[in-house]
Amino acid sequence: MKLWWKSGAPWVWLNAGAVAISVIMVVGLIGLIAVRGLSHFYPTEIVEFQVGDPELGLGQMVMGEHVRAETIPVPVARDAGIAVPPELGDGELVTRHLIKQGNRDVTGNDFAWYADLQMTEWQAPPDAMRLERREWGDFYGYPLRVLEDGEVVAEGEGLWDTVQSRVARANILYGELNRVERNDVGVISSEMEELRLRERALQRDPDIEPAALQAQLSQIQDRQAILDQEFQVLSSEIDILRRELYRDTLVATVTGGQEVQIRVGDIVRAVKPNSLTLTDKVVEYLQQFWAFVSGEPREANTAGGIFPAIFGTVTMVLLMSMIVSPFGVLAAIYLREYAKQGPLLRLIRISVYNLAGVPSIVYGVFGLGFFIYTMGGSIDQLFYSERLPSPTFGSPALIWASLTLALLTLPVVIVSTEEGLSRIPSSVRHGSLALGATKSETLWKVVVPLATPAMMTGMILAIARAAGEVAPLMLVGVVKLAPTLPVDSTFPFIHLERQIMHLGFHIYDVGFQSPNVEAARPLVYATALVLVILIIVLNLTAISIRNRLRERYRAASD
Incomplete structure (x- = not known):
């Protein structure tokens, strides 16, 4: 036994066990997130049943998707308003089920316990449908008829095919309407704002001649008139698209027989989960x-997608990488190769190491005070004075979020680069110098x-x-909902002054601020x-580049 301990084998097994436990924990965490996240998109069976007081009889009909079940003691059930038979003692348990019944505009609650x-x-009626809507959440019920401008166009046989075709048409019209409102109208609005600011700057200029001022103002007014005409044309197009979008109406019944009219233009997707085959469910899952x-x-981030958050996260990380790479590498090269060794250099290194442990929110406060208020305010005073008091760069924005993260990750890049430089054998340097190369x-x-x-x-x-930071970004450029992406078709195409959405902040907002x-x-x-996958993809890309560079320079050195 003593020889076994002295051989070091226990420490090898201890390290291997620690690594195995760490891998199991990481895989288990990712597996838990994947199962609970991805299962949300699989079509769930719609159930229908009656509820009521077991002594007074059944009455209310309920339809919806079963979310989960839990077992609670009888006293808790009584406190929750559940009618428990007297023969059940306080030590017994009651099972209750959470049902997503939707129809918030009818019932007032999306979820309820029964x-x-x-x-x-439970019954699973094959004709039960689920409508994903842009407002008021999901709708559960039975389709009755489709109206076009108040006239019945489909009822009975062929109704569901008509519903699907009309929903597809409405989604196309909604996309076109969204494009016109955001892109075309956005371009005109942006140019109108630039003309207004240009006019304001000309009127403030004390050195301009009156004749030149009048000529330039006349040009601005002519251009504004043209833009007004283009805006009127787009307004007419928007009105036509809106009328076409909300032309059709779906009449459906909810549990209890009440008829409800739903504008087809508000429907994102219509599906009958109980009548889908396995192949249909897989296709529906992938589409979802x-x-x-x-x-x-949509719906205060509780529905819809996350593309703006993905785009904002990737854009911010790429911009941060372009900023931190040259500064971190140059700082490490100077500290390692050029700086004079001594107490001052040791103090600088200690400071760099300590910066890596500073809480991230401190960097956020620094970014708010220095980057936004000082640098951004100065830029607004020098280059965008005509826009004041409305800030341009003097408010949270993509550029300040990227700079704050670059400052936060700078110590990591400096330390890693210094470690890499220190591993280069001195014989390589001496050989190069012996062959006549300069130090540079x-x-x-x-x-x-x-x-x-x-x-x-x-x-x-x-x-x-x-990619995983949240706290500093809340202060320097990340918002709950960003109206536009930082990259679009409007000059200069990349808008560093815009605020962005971020996956980390989106998780915080949905998890802790959702109504x-x-x-x-x-x-x-x-x-x-999605955030974990994104980080893995970014890291694998960087690892692949690192391995290629390692093989390249290893082959060159051989």
Whole structure:
């Protein structure tokens, strides 16, 4: 036994066990997130049953999707308003079920608990439908007829095919309407704002001649008149699209027989889950997941997609990488290769190491005070004075969020690059110098290329940390809902002054600030899974680049 301990084998097994436990925990966490997030998009069976007081009889009909069940003690059930038979003692348990019954505009609640004591046997009617709407959440019921301008166009046989075709038509019209309102009208509005600011700047200019002022103002007014005409044309087009979008109406019944009219233009998707085959369910699942990844959020982020958050996260991380890479590498090269060794340099290194442990919210406060109020305010005073008091760069924006994250991850890049430079053997430097190369040539043509894999390691760590940060971003550029993306077709195409959405903040907002907790719960897991996948993809890309560089310079050194 003593020889076994002295051989070091126990420590090897201890390290292997720790690694195995860590891997199991990571895989288990990702698996939990994946199961709870991805299961949200699979079509769930619609059930229908009656509920009521077991002593007074059944009465209310309920339709919806079963979310989950839980077992509670009888006293808790009585406190929750559940009618419990007297023969059940306080020590016994009652099972209740959470049903997503939708129809918020009819019932007022999306979700409700029902005890199995009050429920009849569940039925799965094949004609039950679920409508995903842009407002008021999901709708559950039975289709009756389709109206076009108040006239019945489909009823009975062929009704569902008509519903699907009309919903598809409405989604096309909604996309066209959205494009005209955001792109075409947005371009005109942006140009009108630029003309207004230009006119304001001319009127403030004390050095301009009256004749020149009048000529330029006349040009501005002529251009404004043209833009007004174009806006009127677009307004007419928008009115036509709106009339076409809301032309059709679907009449449906809810449980109890009440008829409800739903504008087809408000329907995103219509499906009958109980009548779908396995293949249809898989197709529906993929379509739902793609809509989640590529769509825009709705209903206070409790419905719709997360594409703006994905786009904002990727844009911010890429911009942060372009900022932190040169500064971190140059700082490390100076500290390692050029700076004079001494107490001051040791103090600087200690400061860099300590900066890596500073809480991220501190960087957010610094970014708010220095980048936004100081730098952004100065830029507005120098270049955008005609826009004041409305800030341009003096408010939270993409550029300030990227700079704050670059500052936060700078110590990681510096330390990794220094470690890479220190691993280059001195014989490589001496050999280069012996062949007649200068110190600068040795550094940039021999040492730095060999240290590139270490630099990429620093970038991998920086990307992983930056993509998951939330606290500082809440202060310097990330919002709950961003009206536009930071990249569009309007000059200069990349708008660094715009605010963005972020997956990390989206998870926080949906999980802790949502008005509809039950509807937001699966979206938290789904968004977290997308964020993890995004970080893995970014890291794998950086790792692939690092490995290629390592093989390249290893082959060159051989």
